[in-house]
Amino acid sequence: MTSTRQAVPPFVHLAAHPLRWQLLTALSDSDYRVRELVARVGEPQNLVSYHLRLLRNGGLVTATRSSHDGRDSYYHLDLDRSVEMLAGAGKVLHPALRMTPAPIAFEPSAPLAVLFVCTGNSARSAIAEELLRLRTDGRVEVFSAGSNPKPAMHTDTVRVLREEYGIDLSGRVPRRLETLADQHFDAVITLCDKAREVCPEFGADPRWIHWSIPDPAAAHGSDEDIYPRFQATAAEIDIRIHYLLPNLTKRTVR
Incomplete structure (x- = not known):
């Protein structure tokens, strides 16, 4: 029986690493600077910066120069891009796993x-x-x-x-x-x-x-x-x- 090798979908490749997953999870809620992400994940700055660079190169994360302190940058998770890449990963695994984003339901239980x-x-x-x-x-x-x-x-x-x-x-x-x-x-x-x-x-x-x-x-x-x-x-x-x-x-x- 012949097996076919398929490239790992980009989202899986990027998100599967434990530290990159921690960074994505943090950035899903708010924009942060590198030193703030270092404090949140408890890893050295050079390691955090390395994995942020991989996430940026992969298109999941963007960076903007701080308008308050031009020496700093804020990192932002592109959630629209994440949806696209996650959907692509599902299609690669099986045609039935095509993802259609569900409408956002908003029913607050309290004011x-x-x-x-x-x-x-x-x-x-x-x-x-x-x-x-x-x-x-x-x-x-x-x-x-x-x-x-x-x-x-x-x-x-x-x-x-x-x-x-x-x-x-x-x-x-x-x-x-x-x-x-x-x-x-x-x-x-x-x-x-x-x-x-x-x-x-x-x-x-x-x-x-x-x-x-x-x-x-x-x-x-x-x-x-x-x-x-x-x-x-x-x-x-x-x-x-x-x-x-x-x-x-x-x-x-x-």
């Missing part, structure tokens, strides 16, 4: 409150607040605020939410983070590397999640150059919210 934080509260956190409210049909009490809020919403924030998602931000102004100091939150999500460093502690031990997303308004250019960056930022936030929803019902403190 949930979520806070999104960035620096100016005029772009990223405001977009995240509105998209989470939209995707949960208002079943989550959601807020956004800035550590150093702008005087008004960025015009392209208003535009992208109106044109791409049908959301009207008329009359909304950025909120100062300190005004929510006494509020209870189940999850606090920072979208700005600088805001992550200065975000105050909140009572009742909320889950802390970081999304390292560049400020679409920070780069210079014409209005026509800037708006596509807002579209891309809103799309990325919407994808992250899609994968956040199942985790919102997990009350485990991280």
